[in-house]
Structure formats: structure tokens, C-alpha cells
Amino acid sequence: MSATTVIEQSPPTERPEKNYLNADHTLRSWIWTVDHKRIAVLYLISVTFMFFLGSIAAAVVRFELTSPWGQMLTSETYNKMFTAHGVIMVFFFIIPAIPAVLGNFLLPIMLGARDLAFPRINLLSWYLYVAGAALVLASLALGGIDAGWTFYTPLSSLYSNTQITLALVGIFLAGFSSILTGVNFIATTHKMRAPGLTWFKMPLFVWAHYATAIIMILGTPVVAMTLVLVIFERAFKFGIFSPELGGDPVLFQHLFWFYSHPAVYIMILPGMGVISELISCFSRRRVFGYEFVAFSSIAIAVIGFVVWGHHMFLSSQSVLQGILFSLLTFLVAIPSAIKIFNWTMTMYKGSVWFSTPMIYALGFMGLFVIGGLTGLHLGSLATDVHLTGTYFIVAHFHFVMVGGAIMAFLGGLHFWWPKMFGKMYSEFWGRLSAMVIFLGFNFTFFPQFMVGYLGMPRRYHFYYFAPEWQIYHILSSAGATILGIGFLMPAFYLTASLIKGPKASSNPWGAKGLEWEQTTSPPPTENFHHKPIVMDDPYDYDAIADNDDFRAHWGKEPVKYGGDN
Amino acid sequence: MAAHATTHPTNPDESEVYFQYEDIDQQQETYIVGMWTFIVQEIMFFGPLFLIYTLFRWKFQGGFYTYSQKLDYVLGGVNTMVLLFSSFTMALAVHYAQKKQTKEQLRCLGITLACGFGFLIIKAFEYADKFTHSLFPNNSFIWPPHGYEYLGGNPEHARLFFSLYFATTGLHGLHVVVGMICIASLMILTVRKAPTITDYVPTEIVGLYWHFVDLVWIFLYPLYYLIPK
Numbered sequence: 001m002s003a004t005t006v007i008e009q010s011p012p013t014e015r016p017e018k019n020y021l022n023a024d025h026t027l028r029s030w031i032w033t034v035d036h037k038r039i040a041v042l043y044l045i046s047v048t049f050m051f052f053l054g055s056i057a058a059a060v061v062r063f064e065l066t067s068p069w070g071q072m073l074t075s076e077t078y079n080k081m082f083t084a085h086g087v088i089m090v091f092f093f094i095i096p097a098i099p100a101v102l103g104n105f106l107l108p109i110m111l112g113a114r115d116l117a118f119p120r121i122n123l124l125s126w127y128l129y130v131a132g133a134a135l136v137l138a139s140l141a142l143g144g145i146d147a148g149w150t151f152y153t154p155l156s157s158l159y160s161n162t163q164i165t166l167a168l169v170g171i172f173l174a175g176f177s178s179i180l181t182g183v184n185f186i187a188t189t190h191k192m193r194a195p196g197l198t199w200f201k202m203p204l205f206v207w208a209h210y211a212t213a214i215i216m217i218l219g220t221p222v223v224a225m226t227l228v229l230v231i232f233e234r235a236f237k238f239g240i241f242s243p244e245l246g247g248d249p250v251l252f253q254h255l256f257w258f259y260s261h262p263a264v265y266i267m268i269l270p271g272m273g274v275i276s277e278l279i280s281c282f283s284r285r286r287v288f289g290y291e292f293v294a295f296s297s298i299a300i301a302v303i304g305f306v307v308w309g310h311h312m313f314l315s316s317q318s319v320l321q322g323i324l325f326s327l328l329t330f331l332v333a334i335p336s337a338i339k340i341f342n343w344t345m346t347m348y349k350g351s352v353w354f355s356t357p358m359i360y361a362l363g364f365m366g367l368f369v370i371g372g373l374t375g376l377h378l379g380s381l382a383t384d385v386h387l388t389g390t391y392f393i394v395a396h397f398h399f400v401m402v403g404g405a406i407m408a409f410l411g412g413l414h415f416w417w418p419k420m421f422g423k424m425y426s427e428f429w430g431r432l433s434a435m436v437i438f439l440g441f442n443f444t445f446f447p448q449f450m451v452g453y454l455g456m457p458r459r460y461h462f463y464y465f466a467p468e469w470q471i472y473h474i475l476s477s478a479g480a481t482i483l484g485i486g487f488l489m490p491a492f493y494l495t496a497s498l499i500k501g502p503k504a505s506s507n508p509w510g511a512k513g514l515e516w517e518q519t520t521s522p523p524p525t526e527n528f529h530h531k532p533i534v535m536d537d538p539y540d541y542d543a544i545a546d547n548d549d550f551r552a553h554w555g556k557e558p559v560k561y562g563g564d565n
Numbered sequence: 566m567a568a569h570a571t572t573h574p575t576n577p578d579e580s581e582v583y584f585q586y587e588d589i590d591q592q593q594e595t596y597i598v599g600m601w602t603f604i605v606q607e608i609m610f611f612g613p614l615f616l617i618y619t620l621f622r623w624k625f626q627g628g629f630y631t632y633s634q635k636l637d638y639v640l641g642g643v644n645t646m647v648l649l650f651s652s653f654t655m656a657l658a659v660h661y662a663q664k665k666q667t668k669e670q671l672r673c674l675g676i677t678l679a680c681g682f683g684f685l686i687i688k689a690f691e692y693a694d695k696f697t698h699s700l701f702p703n704n705s706f707i708w709p710p711h712g713y714e715y716l717g718g719n720p721e722h723a724r725l726f727f728s729l730y731f732a733t734t735g736l737h738g739l740h741v742v743v744g745m746i747c748i749a750s751l752m753i754l755t756v757r758k759a760p761t762i763t764d765y766v767p768t769e770i771v772g773l774y775w776h777f778v779d780l781v782w783i784f785l786y787p788l789y790y791l792i793p794k
Binding site for chain 2: 108113115116117118119176182183184186187188190191192217218219221222224225226228229232233236237238239240245247248251255381386499526531
């Protein structure tokens with residue numbers, strides 16, 4: 001195994017090759033590119049920019065909450081700030097982050113294809129994303145939006161006189177962009193696989209993205225239509241969601257959550273795909289129970305569509321509905337737990353490398369478990385009555401979204417960074433950033449569980465009725481500062497690596513997979529110098545031979561847990 | 566895809582294969598998978614409208630009959646015929662494209678396009694009538710309309726019905742326009758003998774889309790125009 005690896009690795013690295021980055025240097029060649037790798041880079045720049053803007057809004061929110069009296073902002077401005085944070089982070093950062101950056105870059109390479117099935121539609125989806133982002137930013141610049149990222153009617157349709165129509169059009173475009181990405185991923189996975197790459201030889205990253213694409217196709221259009229109807233209601237006085245006009249506001253909530261709950265899995269499933277790759281690579285073991293992990297992605301996508309009512313236990317839905325949705329919500333915990341257990345079993349008796357991506361992956365596992373289990377508190381009817389609408393729920397979804405999805409995004413970005421840009425970043429700063437983010441994250445959001453349990457409502461900018469909660473908010477805001485520093489660190493050292501980082505070999509981690517074993521870092525425009533044929537099972541790690549790679553790369557013995565292999 | 570293998574172009578080199586595909590078969594199959602996936606997404610897009618319709622009709626059964634009296638089922642029926650006929654010519658166009666009879670193919674596409682135009686014109690007359698009777702659900706919406714005070718019904722529920730009617734038919738009309746743009750582009754590319762258009766698959770995927778648009782109307786017409794008492 002190691003012999004073949006060496007033969008395949010060495011020639012590409014020695015050749016001064018042409019790759020997708022240096023193929024053409026004009027601005028035109030970037031903004032009209034149909035190369036999925038370049039589009040992934042465009043997405044990376046765009047989502048990072050949006051993440052930066054969303055973080056500023058979060059910082060303002062956290063700063064405001066350090067005082068119980070709401071001294072800095074008016075209520076209106078505070079509403080606009082948390083809405084800006086939610087809208088930007090949900091629709092313009094976390095939904096596209098992993099699929100549109102890592103998925104776009106890796107899906108065709110992992111399948112052994114030269115590009116996605118529809119490269120021009122891929123470019124169109126980036127332009128739609130940019131247009132949507134521009135409209136939302138314009139709506140913020142023209143006075144902001146105050147309905148929260150959920151846009152509940154009739155506030156969003158009749159009462160709010162902020163720039164909601166503009167923002168909704170922007171979100172609609174972003175949704176269309178996500179649908180086109182989904183169409184592309186599904187067609188590519190079905191039809192563009194390399195010879196020999198059967199469904200059960202696909203990397204779990206591809207399975208996770210396939211499941212994500214299913215949700216994008218089936219869920220996003222529903223919210224798109226719902227938002228169109230809200231726009232009509234604002235623009236004309238269509239009466240579908242407003243009781244004053246004959247409609248039903250709870251219907252809006254049903255339709256909104258029919259998409260927006262599965263959208264939670266659009267955010268987390270690709271992250272789970274990333275984690276499967278990272279855990280397997282850095283434990284030097286085949287993923288435990290590959291089929292179970294693969295099917296659990298599909299199961300999450302399917303069950304995720306029938307749990308939306310748990311967002312509405314306190315709306316007018318019937319008790320029977322509440323009980324059924326609660327039961328179904330518990331079901332979705334099963335495939336999620338299968339993944340966590342299987343990753344743990346993958347690490348068991350593996351030789352674990354504590355490299356930067358692995359530290360991010362371990363952070364993901366810890367935080368996702370907490371985020372997922374607190375989700376069960378919110379999914380059971382009785383406890384939800386106490387916890388809903390409090391900071392408990394804010395903490396819960398930040399554990400899943402930030403602690404889960406963003407940790408996975410950063411882990412994946414660090415893992416594939418050498419592949420994407422052909423440069424190694426500083427391992428010291430990488431590990432430090434992973435630990436600072438983990439620490440800062442827990443400082444920020446763990447106090448929110450406590451203050452939420454005590455009763456601090458979400459979306460309030462004062463709590464003068466209970467000033468003793470200030471300590472939790474100050475802890476949280478201090479943690480947010482650490483978290484912010486943690487997020488800034490990769491921005492600096494990853495950028496620095498582009499300029500003066502050492503050149504990456506084609507497979508710096510000794511990882512398995514077409515993207516590592518069959519192409520250079522960075523890959524050429526057509527992805528492969530020769531058409532790959534897949535013979536091996538995925539994750540065909542050989543601990544003993546790979547430990548030689550480890551010694552060569554790190555100059556020391558790998559850490560081994562749980563006895564001999 | 567085995568059914569398509571028989572109609573595979575006799576000379577594969579005629580068709581341009583894009584760089585990401587291995588061969589023309591892969592390209593054609595991927596196009597068709599992509600189009601079906603897109604149609605699934607379209608079904609989900611129209612889904613909420615039909616869901617909302619079902620809920621409110623179940624709730625206001627009698628009212629919905631009353632409001633639908635103000636829709637012109639004759640014009641709607643003519644439009645149904647126009648669209649069904651256009652589907653027939655579209656299917657013929659695919660047939661001729663497979664047989665490489667370009668002239669007949671273009672003629673059929675032309676008729677389909679004309680039917681699309683006809684549909685929109687009839688629809689425009691219908692809409693104009695609703696506007697003159699203040700039945701468009703904006704601030705000047707009136708129920709019952711002037712001169713029809715005997716109709717009864719609830720103004721709020723009437724607004725709901727006409728909101729759904731305008732949202733559904735309006736978005737369907739938009740899809741007709743998109744379909745017409747696709748047909749027109751296909752015709753232009755076919756006339757110019759563009760290298761990407763030499764096989765029948767582009768015609769087939771435009772046809773799939775057009776049939777979907779027709780199918781939405783087939784459901785929409787009885788649901789809005791033909792409500793039984």
C-alpha cells in the first residue's frame with residue numbers, strides 16, 4: 001500500500017505544474033470562471049465577508065447585554081441588530097458555507113469527475129448568492145429589518161415598516177442559489193462518478209452532501225414560495241398569513257419551519273461529512289460502520305422533514321400534533337447518535353494524530369453532543385414550555401450551529417487548505433486557534449444555558465427585572481471576545497500561508513481518497529492528469545504503514561489509544 | 566435510460582460533448598437527471614399554494630364556491646385546451662427532434678410558442694376583468710363586487726380566495742413566460758445549427774419543463790374554476 005502511495009505521490013510534486021490557480025491570472029478569468037474550484041474560492045471569499053459582517057452585529061448584541069438596563073441601543077436598533085446577525089449568519093454564511101465552499105471544491109474531485117455536472121449553473125448560483133447578499137446588505141443600509149430571521153407574520157407582513165421586502169427578495173435569491181447547488185450535486189453524484197466508484201465506495205463526505213442536496217431540493221422551494229407570499233402581502237395586501245385579511249399566521253409558521261427545520265440539517269449534515277473524513281484520516285482507521293454513517297445522513301434528511309412542529313409547541317397547534325412532533329423529534333436523535341458513536345468507535349484503537357483539523361473535529365464532537373442533547377430538552381413538550389423563547393434555546397442552536405457547523409467548516413478548511421491552495425499553514429497557530437475557539441465558544445454559550453434556564457428571554461435587550469443575571473451575560477460577552485479573537489486567528493495565519501507558507505505535497509496528511517492520492521496540490525483545472533479508476537474501498541488506512549508517514553512528517557511517534565491494533 | 570439508446574444519433578461526433586463529460590451518453594443522461602431534479606424542486610415550489618388552498622377550501626367550502634362564480638370558466642376552459650394542445654405539439658417536437666426532422670420540429674415548437682402567447686393573452690383579458698371589478702386583493706378590493714350584492718360571502722375570505730387565485734395563476738403565468746423563453750432560445754439555436762443542440766435532448770428537457778407547466782394548470786383549473794356547489 002505504501003509503495004503505491006509513493007509512486008503516485010512523488011512525480012506530481014516535483015513537476016512545476018500548471019494548476020487551477022495559476023492557469024490564468026486575469027480578473028475576468030475569475031469572475032467568468034466555470035471551474036468548480038475557482039467558484040469555491042469565490043464562495044469562500046464571499047461567505048467569509050458575510051461572516052465578518054454578521055459577527056459585527058453579534059458583537060453589538062453582546063456588548064448591549066453586558067448591562068441589565070439596555071443603555072446603549074434603543075429597542076428598535078437592538079431588534080435590527082439581532083435580525084441582521086440572524087439573517088446574515090443563517091442565510092448567507094452557514095447554509096452555503098460548507099456545501100458551496102468545500103462541497104463545490106471537493107465533490108467532483110472525490111467522484112473523479114472533471115467538474116460538476118452543470119458548471120455554468122454553478123457560476124449562476126454564485127451570482128444569485130452575491131445578488132441576494134447585496135440586496136440584504138442594501139436593506140440593512142437603508143434602515144434595517146426588525147422582524148427577526150424567522151420573519152413571523154403579521155409583524156413581517158403588516159406591521160413592520162422596515163426594509164423587509166428588499167431583504168426577502170435577497171433571501172429568495174439566496175434560496176434559488178442553494179437550489180441550483182442542490183440540483184448540481186444530485187446530478188453530479190448520480191451521473192459523474194468515476195469508473196469503479198460505486199455508491200458504497202463513495203466517501204462519506206459525498207453521502208452527506210447528497211443528503212444535503214435532497215433537503216435543498218425539497219425544502220428550499222417551500223420557503224421560497226412562503227416568502228413570495230409574504231412579499232405579496234406587503235406589496236398588495238394579499239391576505240394569506242394575516243388574520244386581519246382573512247389568513248392564518250400559524251400557517252406561515254408551519255410553512256417556514258417546514259423548510260427551516262430541515263435547513264438546520266443543511267447546515268449540520270455537510271459538517272458531519274467533513275468530520276467523517278477528519279476522524280478517519282487522523283485516527284488512521286477505516287470509518288466504523290460505513291453503511292450506517294452513510295444511511296444515517298439520508299435518515300437525518302428524511303426524518304428532518306417531519307419534525308418541524310417542535311418549533312411551534314406554544315402556537316395554536318393541537319396537543320396531539322405536539323405529541324407526534326415531539327416523538328418524531330426524538331427519532332432524529334438516533335441517526336445523529338449513530339454518527340457520534342461510530343466516530344468514537346473509529347478513534348478507538350486508532351493512532352490519533354492531534355493535528356489542527358483533528359482538534360477542530362474533536363471540538364465538534366464535544367460541542368455537537370451538548371447541542372444535540374439539549375435539543376432533546378427542547379423537543380419534549382413539558383420542558384419546552386419552560387425553556388422555549390429563552391436563552392436556553394439560543395445556547396442550544398449556537399452549540400449546534402457554531403460549535404457544530406462552524407467547527408466542522410474550519411476543521412475541513414484546515415484539512416483541505418493544502419489541497420485548495422498548495423500551501424501549509426503554521427501548525428502551531430492552527431492548533432492554538434482551534435483551542436482558543438473551543439474555549440471562547442464554551443465561555444460564550446454555556447452561561448447562556450444557565451441564564452436561559454433561569455428565565456432570561458431571547459430578543460430582549462434589557463433584564464432590569466433580574467439584574468443578578470448580569471454575571472452570566474458578562475461571562476458570555478467576555479467569552480464572545482475570546483471567540484472573536486479565535487476566529488480572527490485563521491484569517492491571519494491562513495492568509496499568511498498563501499504568501500510565505502511552505503509548499504504542500506500532494507498528500508501532506510497521508511490521507512486516503514481521490515483528492516489526495518490521485519491529483520496534485522492544488523489540482524489542475526481538469527482535476528486529474530489521468531482519469532482515475534477506483535479499486536479500493538474508501539478509508540483503506542493501514543495503520544502500520546501510515547505510522548511511517550507520520551514519523552516522516554512529524555518526526556515523532558503517533559499517540560496510540562486503547563491498546564494494540 | 567435504455568429507451569433512449571435506440572434513438573441515439575447515428576454519428577456521435579456531430580454532438581459537442583462538454584469537457585466535464587466522458588461521452589455523449591453521459592451528457593444526455595445527466596441533462597435529463599438534472600431536469601427531473603429541477604422539476605421536483607418546482608413541484609415543491611408550487612406545493613405550498615396547493616396546501617394553502619386545500620386548508621382554506623376545507624374550512625370555507627361554501628364560500629369558495631361563491632367566490633369562484635366570479636371566475637370565467639369558459640375562458641379558463643379555452644386556456645386549458647390551448648395548453649393541452651401546446652403539450653401535444655411539444656411532444657411532437659421531441660418526436661421530430663429524435664427523428665432529426667428539423668423543419669417539422671421547428672414548426673411544432675413554433676405552434677407551442679404561439680399557444681403560450683395565446684394563453685397569456687386570454688389570461689390578460691381575465692385579469693383585466695378582475696381589476697375592473699376590484700377583485701385584485703389590494704387596498705381597493707371590494708366584496709361583493711358592485712351590482713352583485715346578492716352573491717353573499719365574507720369579504721375577508723373572498724380576499725383570501727382571490728389572493729390564492731392571483732398568486733397561483735400569476736406564478737404559473739411567470740412559468741409560462743420562462744417556458745416560452747426556453748422554447749424561443751431552443752428555436753434560435755436550432756435554426757443557427759448550434760453545435761450543442763444537434764441531438765434531441767435539449768428539446769426533450771425543454772419539453773419536460775413545458776409539460777410540467779401545463780400540468781400545474783391542469784390541477785389549477787378545476788380547483789379554482791370548477792368548484793361544485
